[in-house]
Amino acid sequence: xxxxxxxxxLVKGISGLGLPLVAIPVMAxxxxxxxxxxxxxxxxxxxNCYLLWTYRKHALNFASxxxxxxxxxxxxxxxxxxxxxxxxxxxxxxxxLWLGGYLLSMLFKKGIDIPEGIMKHTPxxxxxxxxxxxxxxxxxxxxxxxxxxxLNLKHPQFLFVVSVLFQIFAIAQLFAFTWFGLLDLDRAYQxxxxxIPIAIFLPLAVWLSKFVSHKAFxxxxxxxxxxxxxxxxxxxxx
Numbered sequence: 001x002x003x004x005x006x007x008x009x010l011v012k013g014i015s016g017l018g019l020p021l022v023a024i025p026v027m028a029x030x031x032x033x034x035x036x037x038x039x040x041x042x043x044x045x046x047x048n049c050y051l052l053w054t055y056r057k058h059a060l061n062f063a064s065x066x067x068x069x070x071x072x073x074x075x076x077x078x079x080x081x082x083x084x085x086x087x088x089x090x091x092x093x094x095x096x097l098w099l100g101g102y103l104l105s106m107l108f109k110k111g112i113d114i115p116e117g118i119m120k121h122t123p124x125x126x127x128x129x130x131x132x133x134x135x136x137x138x139x140x141x142x143x144x145x146x147x148x149x150x151l152n153l154k155h156p157q158f159l160f161v162v163s164v165l166f167q168i169f170a171i172a173q174l175f176a177f178t179w180f181g182l183l184d185l186d187r188a189y190q191x192x193x194x195x196i197p198i199a200i201f202l203p204l205a206v207w208l209s210k211f212v213s214h215k216a217f218x219x220x221x222x223x224x225x226x227x228x229x230x231x232x233x234x235x236x237x238x
Contacts, residue, residue: 024137076134135173
């Protein structure tokens, strides 16, 4: 579990995502899925605070941020409710289809034509569904990463944007999990322990990311998305 948290921290520090996808499946092999998801809540808040401060000079203006916060919070609450009542296979299936579709569109270099009336609401739609996924299985990376990557941002800007979105989810998830009884004192203590390997390896990853070019960063993100898709399919078929 320590190794999984350390590896996930390295991936998170360089690419902006990947920690829950690496850590939660490993921890779930030693405990209940809902406990593994709950343990990552407090580290998520602290990690995003660190990344937002680190990349604050690359901040972007979010014209629709209030709307994104609202739909993200609602999504988290719905997802937390789903976690306590519904099998995860349905959300895993949708994530695999979502991410697989994005990878195929990149492979064939053909985007999806979306009506303009819907296009302007795309951020809110993506964030809302990502919130549901985050609350239900603890990781919204497969939903958010394709959308943010499609914006063709520079490396530091990408890290800032995903950190803003993940922080919205992390704070809402903290309150929702506490409300639904998914994060008690025992799990909160374990969540704080999980911060130890993250605190060691995340700063190292941020330092290493300074030596990554924009082209190399795009390759890293795409490779990571392919690995995430493969892992999603493995979990569904395994």
